Amino acid sequence: MAESSTINKGSTVEECQDMIRRGLRTPMVKFLKEHLEKSGCRIGDNFIKAIHCDQKISGGYARGRGIRAGHLSGDCHYKRELLRGYLKIRGHEQECVKRRVMKSMSGNPNCSESASRDAMEAIWDVCYNDTKPFDRAP
Template identity: 50%
Template sequence: MEEEEPFSSVYSAGKTLKQCESMIQKGLQTPIVRFLRERLEEAGCPVANNFFRAVNCEANISGGYIRGRGIIVCMNKIDQQDEVNQVLAHELIHAYDDCRAANLDWTNCAHHACSEIRSNHLSGDCHYKRELLRGYLKIRGHEQECIRRRAMASLSGNPNCSEAAAKDAMEAVWDVCYNDTQPFDRAP
């Protein structure tokens, strides 16, 4: 979750705007993304196609959710359709959390940590095959280590969370947030 838009209008690598927009449209048809959009609608937070934007990002991120504005996909940081699909699923879980929690405060380390734990767990970001492609070869316990590592990386971008505060927040909310699989019946 970024409060400021971490992108510029200067294009630098990855996909063109048109290519990325096409990939976003294709990603919107995937089962997990359709499911999450339906759950957002049911929760009272409809998501139109203009909720998703392809942008050039300066920060080293693949995408982000910006409250009240939507989801960005960083066209200069992605190369494959699967990456776009993952960004959409991950960020839609943040949008779902924002929708269902009336008091979610993205500047609060515990709130941010909870949503990062959930989005990394439920979106498939830490699937074994993805971890292998990233060079992480651990067989046992890889998923929880991945979730922790990726959540800490996201929290490091929150100016309100020092490394110690981020670790403490993540540990404090881990059990509740890891086991909260809404809107799914169980972790996909």
């Protein structure tokens, strides 16, 4: 997509695409991509892409298991949470994952908050405890 519109604190779509390309070269992402492809899920060039978005969001999932993504990405590590202003010491990681899943799901106009919460709670234990292909959450 060759847009030069400004998104997410001044980043252009092209700058975001460049960040995606660099991210795909990191050891953890290469490891995940390798294991996804071994399990039959081919990761094409447009699997992760930047698009211009009029809403004030920094990302979302078109489909998939947001609980695993939040848990395994490291984005809910306590240091990142402290930088965001969340000072809770115990249970911060699960609370962060739940908050981020709900935020991601709120972008779907066909899914109410209560339906989103019910869906998340229904699959929480299975998805949160599934750390494959890692031995444990990174």
